Amino acid sequence: MPAVLRRLAAILVAVGLLFTTPALDAHQRAEAAEPGYLMVHFTGDSATGQQLYLAHSTDGLHWNDLNGGAPILRSTIGTKGVRDPALIRSPDGSRYWIIATDLCVRCGSTYENGSPSLVVWESTDLVTWSEPRLLNVAGAIPDGRNAWAPEAIWNPETNDYVLYWATNATVNGVLKYRIYYARTTDFRTITTPRIWIDPPGTTPVVDTQMTEVPAGAGKYRYIRVSGDGRNSVEGSNSILGTWTDLGTLSSLGLTGNVVEGPVWMKFRDRDEWALYIDYNSPQGVREYRPILTTDPFTVADYRILPPESYDMGGTAKRHGAITTLTAAEESRVLARWPHTPAKRLQSYNYQDRYVRHANFDVRIDPAVSPAEDAQFRPRPGLVGTGTVSFESVNFPGYFLRHANYDFQLVRDDGTAQFAADATFRQVPGLADASWSSFQSYNHPDRYIRHYAYQLRLDPITTATGRSDATFHVTN
Numbered sequence: 410m411p412a413v414l415r416r417l418a419a420i421l422v423a424v425g426l427l428f429t430t431p432a433l434d435a436h437q438r439a440e441a442a443e444p445g446y447l448m449v450h451f452t453g454d455s456a457t458g459q460q461l462y463l464a465h466s467t468d469g470l471h472w473n474d475l476n477g478g479a480p481i482l483r484s485t486i487g488t489k490g491v492r493d494p495a496l497i498r499s500p501d502g503s504r505y506w507i508i509a510t511d512l513c514v515r516c517g518s519t520y521e522n523g524s525p526s527l528v529v530w531e532s533t534d535l536v537t538w539s540e541p542r543l544l545n546v547a548g549a550i551p552d553g554r555n556a557w558a559p560e561a562i563w564n565p566e567t568n569d570y571v572l573y574w575a576t577n578a579t580v581n582g583v584l585k586y587r588i589y590y591a592r593t594t595d596f597r598t599i600t601t602p603r604i605w606i607d608p609p610g611t612t613p614v615v616d617t618q619m620t621e622v623p624a625g626a627g628k629y630r631y632i633r634v635s636g637d638g639r640n641s642v643e644g645s646n647s648i649l650g651t652w653t654d655l656g657t658l659s660s661l662g663l664t665g666n667v668v669e670g671p672v673w674m675k676f677r678d679r680d681e682w683a684l685y686i687d688y689n690s691p692q693g694v695r696e697y698r699p700i701l702t703t704d705p706f707t708v709a710d711y712r713i714l715p716p717e718s719y720d721m722g723g724t725a726k727r728h729g730a731i732t733t734l735t736a737a738e739e740s741r742v743l744a745r746w747p748h749t750p751a752k753r754l755q756s757y758n759y760q761d762r763y764v765r766h767a768n769f770d771v772r773i774d775p776a777v778s779p780a781e782d783a784q785f786r787p788r789p790g791l792v793g794t795g796t797v798s799f800e801s802v803n804f805p806g807y808f809l810r811h812a813n814y815d816f817q818l819v820r821d822d823g824t825a826q827f828a829a830d831a832t833f834r835q836v837p838g839l840a841d842a843s844w845s846s847f848q849s850y851n852h853p854d855r856y857i858r859h860y861a862y863q864l865r866l867d868p869i870t871t872a873t874g875r876s877d878a879t880f881h882v883t884n
Contacts, residue, residue: 444739446674448472449494449507450697450729456516457781457803459490461507463746464722465739469676469683469731470699470714472722475746477786481805484528484541487511488518491528493558493616493670496730497570497596500563505532506596508559508572511543523555527574529596535738536745537823538806542597546572550589550602552579557586558616558670558728561596564648569594571648573605575615580604586613588635590649605649608637616728619648620673627706629653634671634684640664644706656708661700663688670697670728673705677733684711687728697726750884751784751802756859757840757879764809764864764880766801766818771809771864785809787882791821791828793850798831809857809864811849816857816864833857835882839875846878 445467452458460480464472475481484491490513497506511524518524525547531539547553559574573590580587588606591599606614619633629644633652640658645651658668663686670687684700699719704710734742754764762773765783777783781803790796791808799809801818810819810831821827829851838844839856847857855866858878869878 444734444736445469446731447496447734447738447742448726448729448731449496450726451492451494451509452725452727453695454514456490456513458725458727459492459513459516460484461491461494461509462724463742464724464726465743469674470719472720472726474722474724475742475748476805477748477750478722478724479751479802479805481746482507482530482538482541483804483806484509484511485804486541487524487526487528487543488513488516490514490516490518493728494730495560496732497561498732502735503533505535506530506561507532507538508544508561508596510557510559512555512557523557525553525556525576527556527559531596534741536741537821540820544596544599546574546589546591546599546602547576547578550576550578552584553602554578560618561593562619562621562648564592566647566649567592570596572596572599573617575617576602577613580607583611585611586615588614588617606635606637612638616669616671618671618673620675622705623675627704629706632673632705634658634673636669636671638665640668640671642705642708655706658686658700658708658711660708661711661713672729672731674731675733685731695725695727696721697729749786749788752787752882752884753783754785754799755881755883757838757844757881758876759859759862760881762862764859766804766807769807769818771816771818772862773859773864774862779803790832790850792825792832793834795834796832796850797835797847798828798833811852811866814855814866816866838879839869840872840879844879844881846880 446469448464461482463475463481466472488511491509492512494509507530509528511526511528526543526545528541529544547556554577557575561570561572564571569592572593575586576589577586589602590605591602593599614635614637617635630646633643635641642655643652668686672685674683681703682705685697688698689695699714700711702710756762756773761775763783765774765777784802785799788798788800791798801807807818807820808831832850833847835845839846849855854868856869856878858867
């Protein structure tokens with residue numbers, strides 16, 4: 410059922426419940442409300458875990474993994490890993506950015522030799538993203554050794570974004586992490602970085618996250634929490650102005666590196682806030698957990714939710730970002746990343762071989778390693794009806810695409826030509842009707858086939874060609 414119809418059904422159910430029960434609980438109200446919440450995050454220290462994942466929630470507390478729990482974006486630049494993503498929406502809602510730490514721990518880089526750059530993606534619809542690019546933010550900082558945990562917020566006082574992050578650098582003889590900031594309008598060029606948060610002495614601060622509070626909701630306009638060993642909470646009426654210490658999370662037992670990656674979320678259906686914290690449990694499990702409050706400026710009001718009151722979904726949720734969605738955004742996101750099982754394409758006449766990509770070339774091979782190189786998600790065709798396109802599992806956004814009748818794994822550039830080249834009609838197998846063949850959408854006299862183990866798009870006129878053009882779609 411399409412997302413919009415699911416929402417309509419939920420609303421009708423809620424209306425019925427209003428007339429048959431005295432009241433709805435909070436979770437039922439959220440299920441009926443529209444729209445919900447989106448979280449972008451990474452999952453852990455593996456190579457695949459240090460990519461970008463999405464989760465969706467109807468109530469802000471119970472999360473479902475999108476895209477079958479697989480990454481939705483992969484960094485192909487810098488260290489080829491990303492952590493600590495932030496999601497920024499422009500004030501008019503016409504543009505989005507994801508910015509993330511360029512760091513792949515245990516897969517080529519370490520905490521000590523991190524990158525001075527951030528990884529940036531850009532979008533106009535929240536589902537079609539640009540190629541990643543690097544933004545060097547720490548290179549202009551004397552002795553700046555890396556850039557961690559980026560965040561950004563629109564500043565109406567200066568009509569641009571305040572971009573802020575942590576960098577390990579020596580200042581006045583003290584080497585430690587401080588929060589630096591710069592201003593930007595496009596996340597391509599920035600002003601000269603300046604120190605923003607610098608605790609006394611040798612105390613470092615490795616991340617901070619702030620949000621704007623609606624007018625009249627408290628004493629201050631902005632609230633932030635910083636990973637400075639005390640997990641300080643501060644308020645201010647100006648992003649780059651004076652900040653007032655409001656207390657710490659220590660009263661909740663949250664000190665030191667037990668907590669990192671704080672992110673604020675306002676519930677849209679009530680005057681309550683969630684502060685999600687990347688929490689390191691005594692059992693060594695690291696994942697987000699929510700703290701709730703009706704007054705973010707009064708730390709004594711904060712309360713940690715018990716585990717039975719929330720559900721983080723099937724994958725670990727680490728240091729990320731949460732945003733409320735509009736109805737249009739939610740429809741696009743849920744349609745783009747449904748739970749579509751990964752499939753393999755098995756050769757009919759070489760049944761130990763499967764279609765796979767290798768250095769973005771496409772062929773059939775046995776014993777594919779890593780296995781994800783031979784896994785694809787069959788998507789509704791990028792063009793036409795009743796068609797199919799094949800998206801890579803480990804290179805999300807990349808599809809099997811023919812050019813000059815040869816196949817490669819190529820990133821979707823959004824053009825009509827790409828859509829036509831990457832779209833096929835699944836028909837009964839030319840060699841065995843219980844298998845499948847794939848007819849080109851824009852060259853209907855040609856089919857996907859292998860020749861000398863390479864994937865090609867050819868007309869099929871012989872028995873050998875029919876066997877070469879027949880595949881089994883299998884798990």
